[in-house]
Amino acid sequence: MTTDRAHLEGEFxxxxxxxxxxGAISAGCRFFAGYPITPATEIAERMxxxxxxxxxxxxxxxxxxxxxxxxxxxxxxxxxxMTATSGPGFSxxxxxxxxxxxxxxxxxxxxxxxxGPSTGLPTLVAxxxxxxxxxxxxGHYSIIALSPSSPQEVYDHAIKAFNLSERFRLPVLVMTDxxxxxxxxxxxxxxxxxxxxxxxxxxxxxxxxxxxxxxxADLVPPMANSGEGYRFHVTGLTHDERGYPxxxxxxxxxxxxxxxxxxxxxxxxxxxxxxxGIDGAGVVICAYGITARVSLxxxxxxxSEGISVGMLRLVTVWPFPQKRxxxxxxQVKAFVVPEINYGQISLEVExxxxxxxxxxxxxxxxxxxxxxxxxxxxxxxxxx
Amino acid sequence: MSELAVNSExxxxxxxxxxxxxxxxFPHIWCSGCGLGIVLSAFIRSLLNCGLALDKVAVVSGIxxxxxxxGYLKLDSFHTTHGRAIPFATGLKLxxxxxEVIVFSGDGDLAxxxxxxxxxxxxxxxxxxxLCVNNFTYGMTGGQFGPTTPSAARxxxxxxxxxxxxxxxxxxxxxxxxxxxxxxxxxxxxQLERSTTEALQRKGFSFVEIxxxxxxxxxxxxxxxxxxxxxxxxxxxxxVKHFASPHEVGVALGGQIVxxxxxxxxxxxxxHPQEGHDxx
Numbered sequence: 001m002t003t004d005r006a007h008l009e010g011e012f013x014x015x016x017x018x019x020x021x022x023g024a025i026s027a028g029c030r031f032f033a034g035y036p037i038t039p040a041t042e043i044a045e046r047m048x049x050x051x052x053x054x055x056x057x058x059x060x061x062x063x064x065x066x067x068x069x070x071x072x073x074x075x076x077x078x079x080x081x082m083t084a085t086s087g088p089g090f091s092x093x094x095x096x097x098x099x100x101x102x103x104x105x106x107x108x109x110x111x112x113x114x115x116g117p118s119t120g121l122p123t124l125v126a127x128x129x130x131x132x133x134x135x136x137x138x139g140h141y142s143i144i145a146l147s148p149s150s151p152q153e154v155y156d157h158a159i160k161a162f163n164l165s166e167r168f169r170l171p172v173l174v175m176t177d178x179x180x181x182x183x184x185x186x187x188x189x190x191x192x193x194x195x196x197x198x199x200x201x202x203x204x205x206x207x208x209x210x211x212x213x214x215x216x217a218d219l220v221p222p223m224a225n226s227g228e229g230y231r232f233h234v235t236g237l238t239h240d241e242r243g244y245p246x247x248x249x250x251x252x253x254x255x256x257x258x259x260x261x262x263x264x265x266x267x268x269x270x271x272x273x274x275x276x277g278i279d280g281a282g283v284v285i286c287a288y289g290i291t292a293r294v295s296l297x298x299x300x301x302x303x304s305e306g307i308s309v310g311m312l313r314l315v316t317v318w319p320f321p322q323k324r325x326x327x328x329x330x331q332v333k334a335f336v337v338p339e340i341n342y343g344q345i346s347l348e349v350e351x352x353x354x355x356x357x358x359x360x361x362x363x364x365x366x367x368x369x370x371x372x373x374x375x376x377x378x379x380x381x382x383x384x
Numbered sequence: 385m386s387e388l389a390v391n392s393e394x395x396x397x398x399x400x401x402x403x404x405x406x407x408x409x410f411p412h413i414w415c416s417g418c419g420l421g422i423v424l425s426a427f428i429r430s431l432l433n434c435g436l437a438l439d440k441v442a443v444v445s446g447i448x449x450x451x452x453x454x455g456y457l458k459l460d461s462f463h464t465t466h467g468r469a470i471p472f473a474t475g476l477k478l479x480x481x482x483x484e485v486i487v488f489s490g491d492g493d494l495a496x497x498x499x500x501x502x503x504x505x506x507x508x509x510x511x512x513x514x515l516c517v518n519n520f521t522y523g524m525t526g527g528q529f530g531p532t533t534p535s536a537a538r539x540x541x542x543x544x545x546x547x548x549x550x551x552x553x554x555x556x557x558x559x560x561x562x563x564x565x566x567x568x569x570x571x572x573x574x575q576l577e578r579s580t581t582e583a584l585q586r587k588g589f590s591f592v593e594i595x596x597x598x599x600x601x602x603x604x605x606x607x608x609x610x611x612x613x614x615x616x617x618x619x620x621x622x623x624v625k626h627f628a629s630p631h632e633v634g635v636a637l638g639g640q641i642v643x644x645x646x647x648x649x650x651x652x653x654x655x656h657p658q659e660g661h662d663x664x
Binding site for chain 1 (some may be wrong): 432442462463654
C-alpha cells in the first residue's frame with residue numbers, strides 16, 4: 001500500500017458508493033457538488049472526507065439543479081468535476097445535463113438508481129432510469145452511460161467515465177443502483193502507473209484565433225478553460241463555431257448532427273460488453289448491472305438442465321450495442337432480458353434484433369433483485 | 385450594405401469601450417429605450433476602474449434580456465440555463481479562485497426561478513458580484529409579471545393589475561447574508577459605476593440591484609411608454625439614502641425609489657483565502 005492519498009493503491013473492502021468516490025479521485029476529480037439523497041449519499045460523504053486531502057473542493061449545494069450547474073461551472077474552471085444522485089435528483093439535473101451536452105462540458109454524473117417514479121422506494125434497488133439516462137433532457141442528443149455490476153466495476157467505471165467525458169467532451173453517466181451502491185466487496189486499486197488517464201484536449205492556436213466549437217477531425221473541439229486568456233463565449237443556445245448564438249435551422253442542423261455523430265461515429269470504441277457462451281447458444285440473456293449478476297445463477301441452472309444459454313452483459317448501455325445484438329439475433333432463438341423496470345433496455349434489444357430472434361422481457365418493478373428462478377423460467381420458455 | 389450594418393461597422397470602430405465588447409455581434413437584441421446598454425457600459429468602466437486582469441474575469445448570465453449581457457462582453461462569458469447562473473458561477477469560482485466572477489442577470493432569472501440559489505449564495509458568502517438588472521417584468525417572453533413586479537402593476541398576465549406582493553431585492557440579498565448591497569437606477573450612472581467598482585473589490589457576496597427601463601412591456605403597460613418616460617420618472621422619484629435599512633426600501637407602483645449603498649461589511653467567505661490566492 002502507498003501513502004499517496006490521491007490514489008489509494010491496494011486491496012480494500014468497500015461499498016460501491018465508496019468505490020465510486022475513490023475511482024473519481026484516481027481519475028483526477030477534484031470537485032464534487034451534490035445534495036444528499038439515498039442511496040447515493042455515501043458518495044458525497046466519502047468525497048467530503050477525501051477531496052480536501054487531495055486539494056479538491058466539496059460543496060453541498062441547495063438542490064440538484066444547483067449541483068449540476070456547479071459541476072459544469074467547475075469543469076469550465078479547469079477542474080474535473082462530478083456529482084452523484086438518485087432518481088429524484090437525477091430528474092432535477094436533466095436540464096443542466098442538457099446544458100453540459102450543448103456547451104460540451106466534460107463531467108461525470110453517478111445515478112445510484114432506486115425505485116420510482118417520484119419518491120418511490122428510497123432505499124431499494126431499481127433500474128428504472130435507463131431510458132431517462134438516454135432521453136431525459138429535452139431535445140435530441142447522444143449520451144454515454146455505463147452500468148457497473150460490482151463495487152470493483154464502479155471504481156473502474158468512475159475512471160472510465162472521466163476519460164470518456166474528456167475524450168468526447170460531454171457529461172458521462174454512471175448508472176449504478178441501490179444494490180451495487182450499498183454492496184461491500186473487495187476492490188483492488190491498481191498502482192497509479194497502471195491507470196490510464198485521458199487529459200483535457202487543449203487549443204493549439206493562440207487566443208485570437210481560437211473558436212470554441214471548431215472541431216478537430218474527430219468532431220470534438222479542443223477546450224479552453226476560463227482564465228487562460230482565450231476570452232471565449234459559450235451558450236446553451238444553438239451556436240456557431242465561434243460559440244455565438246445562431247438562430248436558424250441551418251446552424252441547428254450542423255450543431256446537432258455533430259453532437260450526435262461525435263459519439264455515434266465512435267460507438268465501437270466506446271461500447272464495452274462481456275460475452276459468455278454465446279457461440280452455439282440457443283438463448284442469450286442480455287442483462288446489465290446487478291441483474292447481470294443475478295442472471296448468472298439462472299444461467300448456471302439452465303445449463304445444468306442441458307439448455308444451451310449464453311450471456312451478453314452490457315457494460316456500456318448508451319450508446320447501445322445494436323450491431324452486436326443484430327449479429328447474435330441471427331444465431332439464436334431468443335433473447336431473455338431481465339431488468340428492474342417494466343421494459344426499457346428490452347425495447348432496444350427487440351429493436352436491434354429486428355425480428356430475427358424473439359425478445360423475452362423479465363420485468364421486476366423494483367425494491368428487490370430478481371428471483372433467479374423467474375429468469376430460469378423465462379430461459380426454459382425461450383429454449384422451447 | 386444595409387443601414388444597420390453600416391451603423392454596426394461604425395460602432396465597431398468608434399465605440400469607446402469597443403475593445404471590451406463583441407462588436408461583431410452587433411446590432412444587439414435590446415429594444416430602443418432599454419436600460420441594459422447603460423448598465424453594461426457602467427459595468428465595463430467599473431472593471432477598468434478596478435484594474436482587474438481581464439483574462440481572469442468571467443461573467444455568467446442566466447436567461448432573459450439581461451441574460452444576453454454575457455454574450456456581448458469580450459471576456460470569458462457563459463450564457464447558462466434559466467435561474468442557474470449563480471450555482472454555475474459558484475462552481476467556476478470554487479474551481480479557480482483566481483477568477484473574478486460576476487453574475488449579470490435579471491430579476492426574473494435571479495429572484496424567481498433562481499431565487500433559491502440567490503439566498504444560498506448569500507448565506508455561503510461566495511466571493512462573487514451579482515448585478516441584478518430589475519425591469520419589473522419578463523421582457524424576453526413579452527411582459528408577464530414576475531417576482532419584483534409591484535402590486536397593481538399591469539402585465540400581459542395581470543391585465544387588471546398584479547395581485548401578488550413583490551420581493552424587495554435588496555432586502556432579500558441583505559437577509560441572505562450579502563456583505564455588500566446597493567441599489568441604483570439607470571439614471572444614476574456615476575453612482576452605479578462607483579458602486580459596482582466597490583462591489584467588485586469586496587471579498588464575499590456583493591449584490592447590486594439596478595432598476596432599469598423596459599418601455600416595450602413594463603413601461604407601455606404602466607403609463608410610461610418610452611424609455612425617456614421611465615428615466616424621467618426615476619429622476620423625479622429617486623432619493624439616495626446610504627445605509628437605510630434595506631428591509632424598508634421596497635419599490636411600489638408610482639412610489640419613491642430609495643437608492644444607495646445599504647450594506648458594506650465583512651464576514652468569512654468562500655472560497656477560503658489560500659496561499660497564492662487573495663489573502664484577504
